[in-house]
Amino acid sequence: MHAFVTGAAGFIGSNLVDRLLEQGHPVVGYDNFSTGFRPFLQSASTHANFRLCEGDVLDLEGMTRVMRGTDIVFHLAANADVRFGLQHPRKDLEQNTIATFNVLEAMRANAVGRIVFSSTGSIYGEADIVPTPENAPFPVQTSLYGASKLAGEGLIEAYCEGFGMRGWIFRFVSILGPRYTHGHVFDFYAQLLDHPSRLDVLGNGRQRKSYLHVQDCIDAMGCALRMAENKVNVFNLGTDEYCEVNDSIGWMTGHLGVKPALAYSGGDRGWVGDNPFIFLDASRIRALGWKPKYSIRESVIETLDWLSKNQWVLVSRR
Structure with a gap:
């Protein structure tokens, strides 16, 4: 893989960058450092297969330019401020939904055919079914963050259907661990x-x-990429506790x-x-052979x- 990682200097993004480099994949990291940290990329920056591009996912032209030559996008950049979302409603729209549209458009311009998307268990709102499976009936959305991520999922599904892309959508519980x-x-x-x-x-x-360790999260993403071959693949990620x-x-x-x-x-x-x-039902990803270590x-x-x-x-x- 020649990977393009948005939010590369963030918590999950920087851990993912390190893992991809360890596995021998060239990586382009893309981040505007609004919430990410340069020290998180200290190890990656010494690697010959890593290139850091400072930029914003809302800059479609700039992102399209630096995405050239990659073949898979890990789209992790987002506003994850659930608690204070009502204080700045436009932020979720711009940084989660419009940003995802821009990523998909940059992919289309560069003929990049695969996208991995960090969604959230918040899209289930207050679910009637617990543990909550991926095919649970959707209740009323309870946060702007969840609503904006669900819109991002819809865009990815439509682009995969309309433009022949393939997508892996991961609905996380809260992630813990280093960084x-x-x-x-x-x-x-x-x-x-x-x-x-x-x-x-x-x-x-x-x-x-429910919570999940960041390394278990990355393990699950890798497992799904290897094993799940549908046009659009949707997985809950969480522990069984x-x-x-x-x-x-x-x-x-x-x-x-x-x-x-x-x-x-x-x-x-x-x-x-x-x-x-x-509490998410993660039996779908477990059926592929993944299980958390922490x-x-x-x-x-x-x-x-x-x-x-x-x-x-x-x-x-x-």
Whole structure:
């Protein structure tokens, strides 16, 4: 493969870039560094098969130019700010939906025939079926992020049908691991550094969530690319377990050796669009031979350890 990776300096993107290079694939990394970090590409930048192109997925002309010569796109660039989406509704439209359209148009101009897309389990809203399979009836969308990602999925399916492309769409649970830069582990750890005697928790702490380690995520994507041969291939990615927010808090505080007082905001969700129970049925990808190596607890602890050794990330996000 000669891969083009959007969001190459991000959490999942940079881990994917490293894996592709390890496997011997030439990689063009594309990022505007609005949320990505150059240090995440430090290892890749020393590799002869890596080329970094600084640019924006909203710049169709520029992206089309630098995509030339590649044969598969891993489209990971996105706005993933679910919690504050209502404060800037246009951002999800532009950075998730229009950006995906631009990627597909750049692919069409360069005759690139394959796309791998990072979607989200948020597209299921508050599903009636749990664990939620890929063919679950679609409920009302509950977040602008989920709605914009679902629109991206629709565009990919239509381009695959209309222009002979092939697509692999992955609906992730929340991803954890090295280079993690936003989410509950990040927020809780930042709080505990500021005031270890108190931890503010959105909701009642009983929200049930599933998580997946970033390396397990990349393993699953690779497995699907090798094994799934449909025009459009849709997979949930997640573990076969879930935990309460309170469980994660207990693992973190126990690992850090602190006993903060927990201050709950109340209610069964932390914000508008916060699904109180996310648990995806990943039997479709498991049937191809993939299974996760990390438990949720192991993923939380490894993420916490990485953040403790890379506190510059917390500083940069404030």
